[in-house]
Amino acid sequence: MDMNQYLSMFIDESNDHLQSLNESMMGLEANPEDLSIVQVIFRSAHTLKGMAATMGFEDLASLTHQMENVLDLVRNNKLRMQDFIFDTLFKSIDALESMVEDITGGGAGKADVTAIVSSLQAIVRGEVPSAGNASAEVTAAASGNASAAQVFLDEFQYSVLEQSLQEGHQVLYVDVAIRKDCQLKAVRAYMVFDLLERSGEVVKSFPSVQDIEQEKFDYGFSLYYITQKDASEIQKMILNLSEIEAVTAVALDQESLRQMGQDTAAATAEASAPAPVQEAAPTAAGIASPSSSVHPKEENGKAAPARAGGAPSPSRTIRVDIERLDVLMNLFSELLIDRVRLEQLASEVQNGDLTETVEHMGRVSGDLQNIVMKLRMVPVDTVFNRFPRMIRDLAKSLDKKVDLIITGADTEMDRTVIDEIGDPLVHLLRNAVDHGIESITDRIAAGKSETGTVHLRAFHSGNHVFIEIEEDGKGIYPKNVLASAVKKGAITQEQANTMSDDEAYQLLFAPGFSTAEVISDVSGRGVGLDVVKAKISSLGGNVTIYSTPGKGTNFSVQLPLTLSIIAAMLVRLGSEKYAIPLSSIVETGIVKQSQIRTIHGNRMLEFRGSHIPLVSLSKIFSIPDYDESTEEETEIVVVRKGERLVALAVQDFIGQNEIVIKNLGKYLPEVQGISGATILGDGQVALIIDPNAFIK
Amino acid sequence: MAEDIKVIVFKLGTEEYGIEVEKVQTIERMMPITRVPKTYSFIKGVINLRGVVIPVIDLRGRFGIEEAEHTDQTRIIIVNVNEMEVGFIVDSANDVIDLNRDIIDVPPDVVGGIKAKYLDGVAKIGDDRLLIMLNLSEVLNKSEIVQLESLEG
Numbered sequence: 001m002d003m004n005q006y007l008s009m010f011i012d013e014s015n016d017h018l019q020s021l022n023e024s025m026m027g028l029e030a031n032p033e034d035l036s037i038v039q040v041i042f043r044s045a046h047t048l049k050g051m052a053a054t055m056g057f058e059d060l061a062s063l064t065h066q067m068e069n070v071l072d073l074v075r076n077n078k079l080r081m082q083d084f085i086f087d088t089l090f091k092s093i094d095a096l097e098s099m100v101e102d103i104t105g106g107g108a109g110k111a112d113v114t115a116i117v118s119s120l121q122a123i124v125r126g127e128v129p130s131a132g133n134a135s136a137e138v139t140a141a142a143s144g145n146a147s148a149a150q151v152f153l154d155e156f157q158y159s160v161l162e163q164s165l166q167e168g169h170q171v172l173y174v175d176v177a178i179r180k181d182c183q184l185k186a187v188r189a190y191m192v193f194d195l196l197e198r199s200g201e202v203v204k205s206f207p208s209v210q211d212i213e214q215e216k217f218d219y220g221f222s223l224y225y226i227t228q229k230d231a232s233e234i235q236k237m238i239l240n241l242s243e244i245e246a247v248t249a250v251a252l253d254q255e256s257l258r259q260m261g262q263d264t265a266a267a268t269a270e271a272s273a274p275a276p277v278q279e280a281a282p283t284a285a286g287i288a289s290p291s292s293s294v295h296p297k298e299e300n301g302k303a304a305p306a307r308a309g310g311a312p313s314p315s316r317t318i319r320v321d322i323e324r325l326d327v328l329m330n331l332f333s334e335l336l337i338d339r340v341r342l343e344q345l346a347s348e349v350q351n352g353d354l355t356e357t358v359e360h361m362g363r364v365s366g367d368l369q370n371i372v373m374k375l376r377m378v379p380v381d382t383v384f385n386r387f388p389r390m391i392r393d394l395a396k397s398l399d400k401k402v403d404l405i406i407t408g409a410d411t412e413m414d415r416t417v418i419d420e421i422g423d424p425l426v427h428l429l430r431n432a433v434d435h436g437i438e439s440i441t442d443r444i445a446a447g448k449s450e451t452g453t454v455h456l457r458a459f460h461s462g463n464h465v466f467i468e469i470e471e472d473g474k475g476i477y478p479k480n481v482l483a484s485a486v487k488k489g490a491i492t493q494e495q496a497n498t499m500s501d502d503e504a505y506q507l508l509f510a511p512g513f514s515t516a517e518v519i520s521d522v523s524g525r526g527v528g529l530d531v532v533k534a535k536i537s538s539l540g541g542n543v544t545i546y547s548t549p550g551k552g553t554n555f556s557v558q559l560p561l562t563l564s565i566i567a568a569m570l571v572r573l574g575s576e577k578y579a580i581p582l583s584s585i586v587e588t589g590i591v592k593q594s595q596i597r598t599i600h601g602n603r604m605l606e607f608r609g610s611h612i613p614l615v616s617l618s619k620i621f622s623i624p625d626y627d628e629s630t631e632e633e634t635e636i637v638v639v640r641k642g643e644r645l646v647a648l649a650v651q652d653f654i655g656q657n658e659i660v661i662k663n664l665g666k667y668l669p670e671v672q673g674i675s676g677a678t679i680l681g682d683g684q685v686a687l688i689i690d691p692n693a694f695i696k
Numbered sequence: 697m698a699e700d701i702k703v704i705v706f707k708l709g710t711e712e713y714g715i716e717v718e719k720v721q722t723i724e725r726m727m728p729i730t731r732v733p734k735t736y737s738f739i740k741g742v743i744n745l746r747g748v749v750i751p752v753i754d755l756r757g758r759f760g761i762e763e764a765e766h767t768d769q770t771r772i773i774i775v776n777v778n779e780m781e782v783g784f785i786v787d788s789a790n791d792v793i794d795l796n797r798d799i800i801d802v803p804p805d806v807v808g809g810i811k812a813k814y815l816d817g818v819a820k821i822g823d824d825r826l827l828i829m830l831n832l833s834e835v836l837n838k839s840e841i842v843q844l845e846s847l848e849g
Contacts, residue, residue: 330747330748334747337747576730576731623733664732664751665749665750665751666779666781667781667782667836667838668735668742668751669735669838671733671734672734674733677742679744679749683744685730685741685744685749686730687730687732
């Protein structure tokens with residue numbers, strides 16, 4: 001079978017499961033007694049294992065398998081979660097992540113995980129409370145039988161079993177493990193079924209018979225079986241087949257069956273109730289035995305599709321290649337252009353019916369445009385969800401205590417922004433934990449609680465999304481920043497004396513600037529906040545710092561909702577039209593030639609009490625048929641980059657418009673002052689001015 | 697016996713050039729071009745090709761031949777090379793011919809006004825027709841353009 005067509009699906013789903021593993025592990029760490037979380041983790045690991053095995057990624061499958069063994073003990077209350085178990089499991093998840101990454105990059109997902117595997121195996125061997133009983137369980141699990149522990153009876157099957165018991169038949173629960181080196185395990189399984197069906201009836205099997213026939217199972221399966229023969233007899237019969245590793249057949253009586261029925265009805269919570277664990281002789285153990293062995297299986301069967309345990313219910317979505325959306329957008333903008341043309345024609349023709357139809361079409365296409373836009377919106381959650389794990393590791397390696405509180409994870413942004421924003425945020429968060437939050441002793445000394453808090457917030461405001469990273473750490477002292485800047489020669493002492501606090505904070509974004517006295521493993525490796533700033537600026541956003549010394553710091557990142565549609569002011573310069581992004585326009589106005597002064601050879605303009613440079617677009621762009629210097633009055637657009645302002649001279653304002661940003665293609669070199677192009681209603685291309693380029 | 701290739705034939709001045717048909721996306725009539733400031737003089741600007749913005753090069757300018765007025769015959773050939781979509785303004789384009797690879801010869805050092813490195817070869821069709829096969833990757837090579845510009849400027 002050609003697996004390539006499933007590869008992208010496999011990668012997507014694996015990433016989902018890895019994410020869920022990470023999240024659940026974090027949840028479990030906060031709440032180690034909650035066995036329902038273990039169930040969630042187990043299921044994710046199990047699904048991952050199954051998918052990896054189907055796709056032929058053996059290393060991935062075997063590592064998840066080892067994880068399952070550990071988790072299996074935990075959920076059966078045979079093992080208590082401890083720090084080093086958490087660490088080992090986290091390491092395993094990391095290893096899985098890198099394998100999946102390798103697969104994403106076209107690799108075979110191979111990795112040397114022997115160290116992790118052996119520590120996982122050590123956990124399985126070493127941490128079992130009662131050696132005798134558990135060893136049986138462990139070998140069963142190790143022989144690839146963990147998947148078999150998933151049989152869930154529905155009401156009908158339950159009543160069939162119950163009736164059979166009443167009629168004096170034997171009801172058996174059979175667990176079969178096939179040897180790992182078995183070549184045709186489906187055939188082997190078929191032989192088992194064939195054998196069983198000669199002397200009884202299989203009521204229910206897990207995996208289902210279809211799955212088994214298609215080899216969609218590991219090396220084990222379980223089933224409920226009605227027969228006249230004894231459990232031991234059945235066991236012997238199956239063992240007589242070749243390539244069978246182990247068989248357990250447990251006879252159920254009315255009591256134990258009823259117990260299972262109750263378990264079926266019981267809520268997930270019951271899984272966390274410690275059940276006595278005795279995998280002993282069926283007759284003697286009576287109620288306890290089947291219940292303890294069957295119990296978790298039901299949990300699995302029931303919750304597998306629904307993802308219980310606090311995980312969000314799966315939303316009904318489909319995955320679409322982003323390029324298809326781009327094509328859709330292009331087609332759509334063509335439609336809009338035609339619409340404008342139709343509207344023009346209709347107004348010329350003056351036909352009532354035609355005008356009405358065109359107007360209706362206008363409304364429909366307006367709605368359509370909204371929907372097309374929304375298709376590209378993704379919740380920031382997709383970026384945020386990897387941060388809890390990162391903060392945990394970071395806090396651990398720095399020996400600090402940190403709570404990460406995320407709010408507004410459902411805030412939506414354009415996919416293109418989401419893809420770019422991850423790295424800057426990682427950097428800011430590392431910065432917050434490393435430089436912001438103090439060590440435990442320092443916090444206690446400062447009269448704070450020993451656990452620091454980092455808030456990660458996202459929210460909409462106007463046409464922007466804000467992402468804030470706020471901690472309650474030691475804050476930034478402007479004086480220290482200035483002193484450090486002077487020492488590094490970034491500014492002079494005189495400059496430092498006149499700088500405001502805000503200006504001092506802005507120095508943090510200067511290249512090569514770090515206030516950290518000790519270069520730590522986490523940050524300060526030469527990649528500074530300047531990179532963060534540059535990245536965010538390139539997305540059309542900006543970063544602001546608010547800090548209260550001693551109380552904490554807030555990095556506020558402002559980002560445009562989408563990179564593909566912006567509000568812009570269209571201006572005319574001679575025969576050419578340009579678009580200026582509205583977000584950077586402060587105001588527009590008209591100045592007289594006499595108001596323009598020349599200072600040091602630069603043309604300046606008085607604007608609200610200060611002088612700002614007047615930039616001649618006609619000169620910079622060598623516009624053939626316009627020059628503002630010949631005019632008595634000039635229209636200007638005042639644009640802003642951070643605190644700095646510049647006036648751009650234009651000929652006319654055309655008006656405000658929503659424009660779809662297009663890039664200029666790969667061939668054109670970087671054009672200074674131009675950030676892209678857009679297509680106007682008449683089909684003409686207008687260039688988009690990048691105001692930042694005029695402000696040095 | 698080498699295989700036949702299909703070639704789009706276009707004219708610059710009196711010379712005939714060829715581009716393999718797979719590399720040509722469409723051939724368009726002249727349309728409004730939006731000038732892009734601060735770029736090479738032979739880049740005439742960008743056009744809106746059904747919703748996609750595509751840069752347009754005057755091929756005469758690119759080869760250093762004197763530029764000509766646009767006429768009814770002027771065409772924009774949209775090519776797609778190395779994931780770059782670019783339009784070439786040419787004097788006319790009206791022929792598609794089958795060409796056997798065997799008859800494409802190594803180009804002489806200079807053909808007409810253009811340098812040999814832009815050429816894949818020269819094909820002689822019939823008795824008096826010479827077809828100059830373009831090497832599009834070289835024509836669109838930007839690092840070389842930078843040198844060219846700095847030499848000129």
